[in-house]
Amino acid sequence: MSIKQGIYARYVKRVLDFSLSLLILLLFWWVLVIVAILVRVKLGSPVIFKQPRPGKDGRIFDIYKFRTMTDERDEHGNLLPDLQRLTPFGRKLRDFSIDELPEILNVVRGDMALVGPRPLLVEYLELYDDRQRHRHDVRPGITGFAQTHGRNAATWEDRFEMDVSYVERISFPLDLRILVDTVLVVVSRKDVDSAEASARTITMDTFKGSNRE
Template identity: 45%
Template sequence: MVAYRGKRALDLSIAVPAVALSAPLQAITALVVWARMGRPVLFRQQRPGLHGEPFEMVKFRTMKAPSPERGLIHDADRLTPLGSFLRSTSLDELPTLWNVVGGTMSLVGPRPLLMSYLDRYTPAQARRHEVRPGLTGLAQVNGRNSITWEEKFARDIEYVDNHSLVGDLKIVALTARQVLRRDGISAEDSVTMPEFIGGTA
C-alpha cells in the first residue's frame, strides 16, 4: 500500500511546530525524569518500521530498569508513579515527535510494536508494516490499550487499506480529545498491554 500524496507534508506541517512549541515542556519533563529516576532520561528501543525495517524509537523513560534482586521484573513493578503520570498524559510520547520529523514514523499509522513480534504475526497482521508506523492510529482512537490484540490489528489493517488525508486529520483530532480525557491507557489487569503471543487470524 502506497501512502497518499501529501502524507509526509502533513507530518512535517504538524510535527515541526509541535516540536518547537513543546520544547520548554520537553525540557521540564526531562529535568523531572532525571531528578526522580536518574539517567537515562530517554527510553530508546529498536522497533519495526516500514516493511519491518528496524529503527530507534525515542520516548521519555517511565520505568525503572529490570532488577530481579529488587523484585523489579514485571512492568507493574517497574512503572513509577511519575511514569504512570507521563503515560496517562502522553507526555512520554513527546520525544517521539523527532521520529516523525526524521521520517522513521508518521503522525498516523499502526503503532510500532516489538521486534520480537515480527515472526508471530499472521500474513494478514503483518500487513500493518505496509505503511510507516504512527505516533497515533486508528486503533488508538478506538480503544487504545483497552481493546484486544485482534481488535487492534483489525483496525491497523483497516487503516492500511483506507488511509487518507481527511482520515488522518480526523484521527489527529480524536487523539487530542482522547489524550485530554486519558482514555484507554492500559488493558484490564495490565499497566499497558499483555504480551502478544501470536495471531490466529
C-alpha cells in the same frame, strides 16, 4: 504484496508529517526540556528510553520515549516487574501519553508518521498472519485508528484489524479525525489499561500470535 496507496499516502502525508512535527518542535521545545528535567530528577538517567522497533516494510529503527520506570532490581540482579518499577510520576506520563513526546523526533527523521499503526516489538514480526503484516506497509504512527477506538482495552486481533483497515483507506480527513480523537482520548484517559494486561506488561499483555483457522 503491499496494499496500494493513493497520492496522499505516497506523497502528501510525509510532507505534512515533517512540516507539522518541525513546527511542533519549534513551538514546544520548552515542554520537552521541562519534562526531561522532571524525568531526570524523579527517575534518574538516561532520560530518554530507546528501543528498536519495526517500521515501514519491517525496517528496524530506534524509537524514542521519556523513561517512565526505575531500574530497580532484585537480589539476583534481575529487573523487578514493571508494576514495581513504575512510579506514580511515570504512570502520569503514560496516562497522558507524555512519554510519547520524543517520538516527534522520529517523525522528523522519517522513521514514523504522526498517524499510523503503532510500532510494536521486533519479535512480533514473525507472529503476524498475512493480513496483519500489512500494518507495516506504511510508516508507524505516534497515534493511530486503534488508539482512538479502544486504545489498550482492545484485543490484539481487533487492534491489528483496525491498523490494516487504516492502511487500506488512508486519507487526510481520516488522519485529521484521528488526531482530534487522540486529544479527546488522552484527556479523558479512556482505555489506558487492558483487561489482558499482566503484572509485568502493565497496559497490554504480550502478543503470542493469532489463533485463526
